[in-house]
Amino acid sequence: MRRRLINSTLAVVLVVIAVFGISLVIVETRTITSSAQDRIESEALRLVGMVEASVLERKPIDAHALAEQLDMGGYARITVPGQPPVEVGDRIPDSVIRGTAKGEQGETVVVEESRSTVTREVGRTLAVVGAVALLAVVAAVLLAVRQANRLASPLTDLAETAERLGSGDPRPRHKRYGVPELDRVADVLDSSAERIGRMLTAERRLAADASHQLRTPLTALSMRLEEITVTDDLETVREEATIALTQVERLTDVVERLLTNSRDPRTGSAVPFDLDEVVKQQVEEWRPAYRSAGRAIVRSGKTGMRAVGTPGAVSQVLATLVENALMHGGGTVALRTRVIGNQAVLEVTDEGPGVPPDLGNRIFERAISGRNSTGIGLAVARDLAEADGGRLELLQTQPPVFALFLSRTAPERPAPEQTVR
Incomplete structure (x- = not known):
C-alpha cells in the first residue's frame, strides 16, 4: 500500500510539473526571444539616429564610434544613399536575430546578433525550471512517504489488533491516529474487544462456577x-x-x-416457597457428611415461614454455606431462621475460628479465600441470592455468621420456635 500511495502521489506531481513546466518553458522562450528582438531593434534605431546626424552634418560615418555603441559580438551594416555600405563588427555565420531601422534621409541600419545568446538564456531558464521541478519531485516523494506511513502504519496496527482479537487477546488498545475514518475503525475494534472480553470472562466464570457448584x-x-x-x-x-x-x-x-x-445475572424466577422444606432438605442431606466428620448440624428458629425466591437457588446458597462450614469451620453448625420486618432471615453459623478480620466482606469477592479454596463459592452464592432480590451478608466474623435475607410472604400458620437435632 505504501508503494501504491507513493507512486500515485509521484505520478500526480510529475503530471503537474510536466504541464506547468512545459508551459512555463514555452512562455519563457517566447519572452526571451521577444526581448532580444526588441533590444536589437532598439540598437538599430540608436545607430540610425547617429548615422542620420552624421549625414545631416555632412560628416563621414565614424565606424569606430558606431562600434562602441554596438553590443559586443554584434554586427551592423549601414547603408547611406550615394555612399558605400559601412560594416561594423564581424559577420555572424550562424543563425541570427536581425533588427532593421531606416532614417529620414534614406539611411538603413541592419543590426544582427547571434541567436546563441537567446539559446543560452533559454538554457539558463530551463536549468532553473529543471532545478525547481527536481526540488518539487523530492519534496513530493518525502511528503508521499510521510503520508503513506501515516495511512499505512495505522492500517497495520488495526490489522494487528484484529489478529489479536482472533487469537483470543481481547485487550483494547485505545490508540488513535488523527484520521477520522481510521479512528472510527479503531473505536469499533476497541468496542468489539471489550465485548469479546466480557464474553470470554462470562464463559470462564460459567465454567468455574459450574465446576464448583x-x-x-x-x-x-x-x-x-x-x-x-x-x-x-x-x-x-x-x-x-x-x-x-x-x-x-x-x-x-x-x-x-x-x-x-x-x-444476565439480574434475571430471577422468584416464587413463594416453603423455607422449612429447603432447610430440612439441606440438614438431611448434609447430616451424613457431618456425622462422618464427628460433627453435628442442627436447625433452630422460627418455622412455618414462606419466602420469595427460587427454591433451587436458595438450596444452592445454603449448600455453599453449609459446605464451607464443614470444610473451614468447626464444632456444631446451626441453621437459624428468624424474621426481620418483611424479610425472612436464614443464618448459618459454626463454632470455628471464623473469617480472618482482614477479609471481612471481601470474602464474597471472587478468588478471595482465607482457607486455600477457590474463592468462587461465596461469590456465586451472593449472585444467586441477588438474582432473586435477596442478599447474602456476613453478619459476624468470629464466630462466623452468614445470613441470607429473602422477601417474606405471610405464613400459612404460626408455629413456635423449636430446635431439631
Whole structure:
C-alpha cells in the first residue's frame, strides 16, 4: 500500500510539473526571444539616429564610434544613399536575430546578433525550471512517504489488533491516529474487544462456577447411587432412588440457574416457597457428611415461614454455606431462621475460628479465600441470592455468621420456635 500511495502521489506531481513546466518553458522562450528582438531593434534605431546626424552634418560615418555603441559580438551594416555600405563588427555565420531601422534621409541600419545568446538564456531558464521541478519531485516523494506511513502504519496496527482479537487477546488498545475514518475503525475494534472480553470472562466464570457448584450435588448423587448398589432392600432402593431423583432435579436447576446468570445475572424466577422444606432438605442431606466428620448440624428458629425466591437457588446458597462450614469451620453448625420486618432471615453459623478480620466482606469477592479454596463459592452464592432480590451478608466474623435475607410472604400458620437435632 505504501508503494501504491507513493507512486500515485509521484505520478500526480510529475503530471503537474510536466504541464506547468512545459508551459512555463514555452512562455519563457517566447519572452526571451521577444526581448532580444526588441533590444536589437532598439540598437538599430540608436545607430540610425547617429548615422542620420552624421549625414545631416555632412560628416563621414565614424565606424569606430558606431562600434562602441554596438553590443559586443554584434554586427551592423549601414547603408547611406550615394555612399558605400559601412560594416561594423564581424559577420555572424550562424543563425541570427536581425533588427532593421531606416532614417529620414534614406539611411538603413541592419543590426544582427547571434541567436546563441537567446539559446543560452533559454538554457539558463530551463536549468532553473529543471532545478525547481527536481526540488518539487523530492519534496513530493518525502511528503508521499510521510503520508503513506501515516495511512499505512495505522492500517497495520488495526490489522494487528484484529489478529489479536482472533487469537483470543481481547485487550483494547485505545490508540488513535488523527484520521477520522481510521479512528472510527479503531473505536469499533476497541468496542468489539471489550465485548469479546466480557464474553470470554462470562464463559470462564460459567465454567468455574459450574465446576464448583456442581461438585456438591454430584458428590451427594454419587453417594446415593452407591447406597443403591450395596443394598438388597427394595424399599431402601426406592427411598434412595427418590432422593437421587430429587438431587438430579436440583442439579438440573443449578445448571439452568448458572446458564441464566451467565446471560444476565439480574434475571430471577422468584416464587413463594416453603423455607422449612429447603432447610430440612439441606440438614438431611448434609447430616451424613457431618456425622462422618464427628460433627453435628442442627436447625433452630422460627418455622412455618414462606419466602420469595427460587427454591433451587436458595438450596444452592445454603449448600455453599453449609459446605464451607464443614470444610473451614468447626464444632456444631446451626441453621437459624428468624424474621426481620418483611424479610425472612436464614443464618448459618459454626463454632470455628471464623473469617480472618482482614477479609471481612471481601470474602464474597471472587478468588478471595482465607482457607486455600477457590474463592468462587461465596461469590456465586451472593449472585444467586441477588438474582432473586435477596442478599447474602456476613453478619459476624468470629464466630462466623452468614445470613441470607429473602422477601417474606405471610405464613400459612404460626408455629413456635423449636430446635431439631
